[in-house]
Amino acid sequence: QVQLVESGGGLVQAGGSLRVSCAVSGRTFNRYTMAWFRQAAGKEREFVAAIKWSDGSTYYAGSVKGRFTISRDNAKNTVYLQMNSLKPEDTAVYYCAADRGDSWYIATARGEYVYWGQGTQVTVSS
16 A cells, blocks of 8 residues: 655746655555646646656656656655645645556546545646
């Protein structure tokens, strides 16, 4: 079992920056792909970014590429999402997720991820 706890959400003005964190605990997770998803009010949960814990390879949704950076800290067992040049449309609850740990590729589909955190709210004002 893997436990995920997000933190760092908040309110920021458009153009600003924010970093959200995901503390990971439980089973050995160096085989896992970690991802961030987000869900805006009234919309489907969507993929934002992912990182393979083993080699650090990353993948981003087109809407955030160049503005967001996903990273991991092995010593702290934490995954981060650094968000720059934020826009009002980035407003959402951000969720950390982990896959089953048996995939060689980085998945973007919600169904590929089996462990989820409780989410953290990010609000970008215009």
